[in-house]
Amino acid sequence: MNNFDWIVVGAGITGSSLSYELAKQGLKVLLLEKDPNYDNATRYSYGGVAYWSGTDNYSIQLCQESRDIYHNLSEELGENTDFRELDLMLTIPVNNEPRAIVENYQKFFIKPQLLDPKEANEIEPLLNTDYISGCLKLPHGHIHPQKTNNAYQQAFLRLGGTINYQEVTQLLSQNQKIAGVKTNKEEYYSKNVVICAGGLSRFLLQNMGININIYFTHSQLILTSNVDIKLKALVMPAILNRLDIEEKSGDSEIKSLWNNPNDEIISDVMEPGAIQFLDGSFCLGQISQIITNTTAKLNKSLAEKTIREGVSKILPDLQNLPGKVHNCLVSFCPDSNFLVGKIDNFEGLHLFSGFTSTLMFAPPLARRFASWVTEDYTKMPSLL
Template sequence: MNNYDVIIIGGGLTGSVLSYELAKKNLRVLLLEKDSIFNNATVYSYGGISYWCGTDETTIKLCQEGINIYRNLTEELDYNIDFRELDLLFTIDKNQDPENTFQQYQKFHIAPKLLDKKETNSLEPLINIDAISGSLRFPQGHVQPEKMIFAYQKALMRLGGKVEQELVISVEKNQDKIIGVKTEKNSYSASQIILCAGAFSRSILQNLGINLPLYFSHAQLIMTPPAPVKLKTLVMPCTMKRLDTEKQVAQSAEKIWQKESNTLYGDVLEAGAIQFLDGSFCLGQISQIIPNLNSPIDSVISEKRLRDAIASILPSLANLSGKWHNCQVAFTEGMPFLVGKIGQIEGLSIFSGFTSPFVFVPPLARYFADYLVNGEETLISFNL
């Protein structure tokens, strides 16, 4: 039977969590993912749950609810997602003034603690203290991203939902009303379709003639196999350059995103690292804003830049064997997510564009699922 109440396109974090929340409300849910193995921005991520990052009533509430969900999620999903709570250290460059930097981070609902070089080294001995003037310490949650997706999809299927590995060719509508999708293999009917395909959601929207403030960057990083060296914390550089760059690019959207091109509009290198519980690492991140999903990236140059940056701040990790990856990461403007019904087409919604997705997605998926079923907006407006 190819008839469903709702079809969700995209099987990363957003699609997997939202599918599960909708299935909990007794809807017939189909989750479509183009890859037969997990190969998306969720998998190639740090898995950090930044529950300190709320800055207003809405995001503070989501942060608080998000971390509480995680503290009970292994039991709810009946699967170990490697959830833990640890310290996040934002390293302050040796040329930055610690006190000025500290003041810039007071807007968050959980303020950081300013550490000097000695205190930083005590928490994380692998950090090269000659490269820093101090650090900011935040409380952070953490999960293994691939286990997170797997756990939600297994829970979805236990509730009767289906997961299919099929590439969506087109979203089908009758005049301005959703009727289903076509994939490479099948046609599926549903009166509700939700786009959770991250950067690829932009292409789907364009094919439907819809313009929403959804953009993307190319994120490059190195994933390693388990290694004997031990990192105690999650380490990131103390900079808002990536978010500032995304904001500037979003504000110039009419000029930059009119057509696909290989023009580089933003380039931010962050020398961070996290070690998962199995001993493997995620190292560094380069965020490049290029308005072409298939833009060629020079892996040799990119990997060298990542390793050189890591060598400065975490020298013992710089030469670990690992594999370079590139993926596309969606972002929006104004809010740290783009969630709601798309007014131009009845039955079409989007759940994408997340900044700090691991903290915001689980609680927001519950609110959005409740809205789609009951029509009540209890937190934010879900009409785009």
């Protein structure tokens, strides 16, 4: 009864897409999620699919696979993901030289179009031309992240998969081999476990004595109710300071701080951005903070003020939309685009987390992961 071919821990977009792909291969899969309210990074994301962002043969191929998957996903899963193509507008603040910024984007296989403020305003009339010296325009995909997650789960259930709302408290093992998991309610058995726990993946692995370069940021954002204002594009800054702080997390002095979690803010960054979903609601973002304690108490009223002030500069009409601050953990890996594969010195243990551009990379890698499992396990990358 409690025996499965695969146990997947965490039901954000990584765990849901992977569970579906494994079940599609005929495997008996259990998906475990601790939070029935899905207060997670998937729910609070903008929903952008950066299929322009490949930089080498492998990532370019994954971008193309991702685009193909999303084009057919609503039909395949039998539920609407709200997928559409839209413009990504990356704003360049007025004191920055646009030509210098555009250089940073030459490594991507689809190059951005550099627009002056007037041209940018024609595409996105809500943009404040006084604040920007230019904009980079890229073709982006967009989904409703929670609807997509739900669509994956419903299709997984139809394939005979099981979803239980329980917290995994321990991985069960014998002689460096996975035997299953223990939750707050019961034990489940499987020779294969995959961790898709987002920002909490680090601690599940650490509890097994496994140290992998996977970290997390605390992110804060505002979700609004449905409003009449229309934003056409996904708007974000062209200079992403978050990537710098993520890179710094790999530095040896900061690495040692992760071993003794506390509430100290190591770094924080505000990146004004906004997206409007098809139902008319907005997500306004985003503050990213590195605090090594997963349960650190965040200052929500300060976050609301900071986000609204930041957004008011680029999109003044959105500043006062009624909305509520939410927070979540977002996992990342400073050294690579994702941590997907088997943990070599621990038979049966796998990781599927630490993504940049998760919504772009997770669906094609979930499909590949499932085919490595059923067709040729030796092809699965090793993480240690």
